[in-house]
Amino acid sequence: METTETSVVLVDDLRSFVDGRSAEVARTSAAGVHLLDSYRGRRLDELWLDHDLGADDTVWPIVEVLERAAFEDRPFDIGVINVHSANPAGATKIAQVLRHWGYRVHVWSGSNDVGYLEGPAGMPNQA
Template identity: 55%
Template sequence: MAVILGIDDLRPLPRATRIARTSREGVQLLEEHRDSFIDELWLDHDLGGEDTIMPVVTLMEEAAFNGRPFQIGAVFVHSANPIGAETVVRSLARWGYRVRRATA
């Protein structure tokens, strides 16, 4: 069965097998899948209030920097915030993740 994770404060993401609604939950979700393959990871930039996806992006960047990037088939960034989305795409692509903009 495919592992499809989503981190989004509002969208239902019907294909996702698990959804986190805050950056803290998102970090925890990724940590739980640290040593397994994630087929798809769906990221929203703005997570309500002051919360954003950036703590999750930082975790992924640090993992790659330390030579242990998360094993993810594809990362999809689906955000209504074009500047935030582009920041996420650029940051993750720089560390070798297969990432692109998408619509959820």
């Protein structure tokens, strides 16, 4: 029996999946764009997006790549886009834009699936 692994990409500057699930992780928008480009012509089961990526970086460059692809009638094949940002206004805007282009989007602000696995200086988070 052949099993296929679920393809998951997480774009978040600090958090990871708390259950340790397998995922490719990008910590910046530039790394996220590069990772997303590797899925051109391939199925991506789940794309998890955080809005604020530290300093002045946001997820918008990735959103723009997704928009442009859909505008050019070449949308990415993504099962679901999960927006897990703690920025409710940013998460709502991302969802509106991506839904407009036909992507399936869920907003999971405060999702328990992603969390801070380490605290300052690499110490385990005691929260």
